Amino acid sequence: MSSENSLFKDLESASPGDALCSVTALLDAAAFNADGLMPAIAQQHDTGEVLMMAWMNRDALEETLQTQRVCYYSRSRGKLWRKGESSGQQQHLVSAALDCDGDTLLLQVAQTGPACHTGRRSCFYLSLSNEGVTVNSEPLIDPAELYAKSSP
Amino acid sequence: MSSENSLFKDLESASPGDALCSVTALLDAAAFNADGLMPAIAQQHDTGEVLMMAWMNRDALEETLQTQRVCYYSRSRGKLWRKGESSGQQQHLVSAALDCDGDTLLLQVAQTGPACHTGRRSCFYLSLSNEGVTVNSEPLIDPAELYAKSSP
Numbered sequence A, B: 001m002s003s004e005n006s007l008f009k010d011l012e013s014a015s016p017g018d019a020l021c022s023v024t025a026l027l028d029a030a031a032f033n034a035d036g037l038m039p040a041i042a043q044q045h046d047t048g049e050v051l052m053m054a055w056m057n058r059d060a061l062e063e064t065l066q067t068q069r070v071c072y073y074s075r076s077r078g079k080l081w082r083k084g085e086s087s088g089q090q091q092h093l094v095s096a097a098l099d100c101d102g103d104t105l106l107l108q109v110a111q112t113g114p115a116c117h118t119g120r121r122s123c124f125y126l127s128l129s130n131e132g133v134t135v136n137s138e139p140l141i142d143p144a145e146l147y148a149k150s151s152p
Helices: A001-011 A023-029 A058-067 A145-147 B003-011 B023-029 B058-067 B143-148
Strands: A038-044 A050-056 A071-074 A079-082 A091-098 A105-111 A126-129 A130-134 B038-044 B051-055 B072-075 B080-081 B091-098 B103-113 B126-129 B130-137
Touching: A001 A023, A023 A058, A023 B126, A023 B130, A038 A079, A038 B051, A050 A058, A050 A071, A050 A105, A050 B038, A058 A071, A058 A079, A058 A091, A126 B023, A130 B023, B003 B023, B023 B058, B051 B058, B051 B103, B058 B072, B058 B080, B058 B091
Parallel strands: A038 A105, B038 B103
Antiparallel strands: A038 A050, A071 A079, A091 A105, A091 B126, A126 A130, A126 B091, B038 B051, B072 B080, B091 B103, B126 B130
16 A cells, blocks of 8 residues: 555544545545546446446546536547537436545436446346346347437 | 457347356456456445445456355455455345446445445445545444454
8 A cells, every 4th residue: 555545544534524635635645547547436326226337537537526527538539538428328426435445436426318338227237147147128228329319 | 349349249239038148158258457357346235335346357256156255356465355254244246247348347245244444334435526525424343343353
């Protein structure tokens, strides 16, 4: 554990209501990976459904906190990705939390329609068990229709 | 997208009830990272609470599916880590799902007591907002007591 993470050690004994550090100080100590990224889990705030996991760099997280519209970092495209900019299916931030060792984010969001590029509500649709693989949900929207919206 | 991932492309149009591939075939095509690891999100199966995110290699996932006791890969210790082996706070698997591009797992679990090494139920206890950082929960158990249990 690096010395920066003594901040996370200090926070372990904090209680709700305590005056803590700024978001800037916390993100200075947070454990972005070697590519400057951190996994961010998106959970629908009212139903508890886990919708997806994507990556954020510090810019994406700061933009998300400022605008309340969820912005990730697309590793395949190498740039910021405002969720829904192609599909129209945006995510609005309700709240954000960092975990105990400062290397993962949990976002409570209000998701418009499907979060998954397949048109399903959640990306986690491939169930695994000792009996094999099954699909646990149907698309809400045909993905062809989802991405046609962004074409001219 | 690699050619293996044509399996994930094919699965996009599958429906619940379809006869699909084996878990072995799916994991052969899954996108473990360069270190052979994949993020695994643990969600309490009945309350929907997101408890933690940790990493699994293929051995950890296969053991988890076989034994129904959640086993992660500890990056700091460089070995398999059966959740609760130090703290006594085990996770039992209820169900597991892989996401649409085969690079993240969602585990529905039954967690005994706190999931977090700080004694809190969830690791995601540091809330971030434009107003600053706050702690959103108290420990269920003093962590000194949690880890004393594993001492001789």
